Amino acid sequence: MTDGPRKMKRHSPPRLRVKDSVIRGTRQDRGYDQHWERVQKVKKKANPLCEQCLEAGKLVQTQMVHHLIPTDIRPDLILEWANLQSLCWSCHAAINHDELRKDYREGRLKLISNTAENGHETLYN
């Protein structure tokens, strides 16, 4: 009896099923409350087209509102207008959030706002 090619069974590592909300907190815990719902609605109305696609000359409907400075490192900027960007899903999926955090920590990512008089913190380039 000869050994034919052995069939290897691929075992994927056991996956720990932990709810996202257990690790990161619920959306409410992270500041996504009724104020956020309101602000993102206003932002989508103000910028109904994906801002990144628009820069590339494409007209794509806004599908979500993105935070330029991630809210896990600056939760106080969750409602800050200058920190918001209207995006489509595909542009948002292309964003590397770890890179954004790194850029922010190293001072390469700053907000530019023309609403300095509104009392919110405003960072200038």
Ligand SMILES: [Zn+2]
């Ligand atoms: Zn887009």
